[in-house]
Amino acid sequence: MNSLFIVTFTLFNAVTFGYSSELDYDGWLQIRLYHALNDDPIPYFTERGNITVTSIRTGAPTLAQMGLQPSQIANLETLAHRGTNYRLKAVIRSSSGTESTFLTSVPACHLLGTDLEDILTVWLDLAAEPVAINQISPGPCTLSKTSTNMWTTSIQIRYPDGGPTPDTASYIYKLEKEKEARERGEVKDNRSFLAKYWMYIVPALIFVVLTSAANPDAAAGGGNGGQRQ
Known part of the structure; x- marks a missing residue:
């Protein structure tokens, strides 16, 4: 096996290891949540709570959220009766020091149907930096009053799917074998x-x-x- 194959194979392994080390990087996230309980075109955000993800590999969160006041519950019920969304703003700070702001929303009637239960999914890129956040509530959609004023929130950390890795080493090895065969005259050149x-x-x-x-x-x-x- 000549030096070209060895060098190329080494570079390929180095690049693959670089991506793997980024995906396996274990950092933390601090998430500040703000919600809008008004139906105006411009949302009026107030503080909802804080979430700390101590390990992005395990997704282990520590949550500290405030319960809804009676007036806030009434506003949420108004949003549900109007068929509009509950809007959420998340300010996420990563262990690298970067800070990003994301917006998401969910039908207000779904939150009533699950008694203020929602799931927040934080999407990270290959450098373990947040690129998006999604809020969902499984429902069902209902206009009934909620039986609690406390949030039940689950956190999920997701990386983008990498897809299959090309077998570059085998392809280079095949090219080298064909080259050696041509040099020995075993393969006829029909060009x-x-x-x-x-x-x-x-x-x-x-x-x-x-x-x-x-x-x-x-x-x-x-x-x-x-x-x-």
Whole structure:
């Protein structure tokens, strides 16, 4: 196995390890939640609570959320009767020091149907930085009064799906074997003349064109040599 295969295989493994180390990186997230219980085009956000994810690999959260006041429950019921959404804002700070703000929403009637139960999914990129947050509530949709004023929240941490990894090492090995077989004459080269020797033909054509362009007088003189004075 020659040095080209060894170097390429080493680089491929290094890149793969780099992505794996980012995916396996264990950091933390601090999430500040704010919600809007009004139905205006511009939401009026008030504080809902804080969530700390101590390990993004395990997704273990620590939640500290405030219960809804009677007036807030009444506003949530108004949103449900109007068929509108409960809006949530999340300000997420990661262990790298970056801070991002995300918006999400869920039908208000679903929160009434589950007695203020919701699921927050935080999506991270390959560098373990938050890129989105989604709120869902399983429902069912109902207009009945909630039996509690306390939130029941679950946190999920998700990475993007990487998809299948190409078998680059095997492909390079196959190319090397075919090259060695051609050099030993075991594989017949069925390429055309131009396909085999284009790297020699093209420079020759370029040289001819450049030579002709550099001597226009000689070409003109040759054309007038047959004219009678």
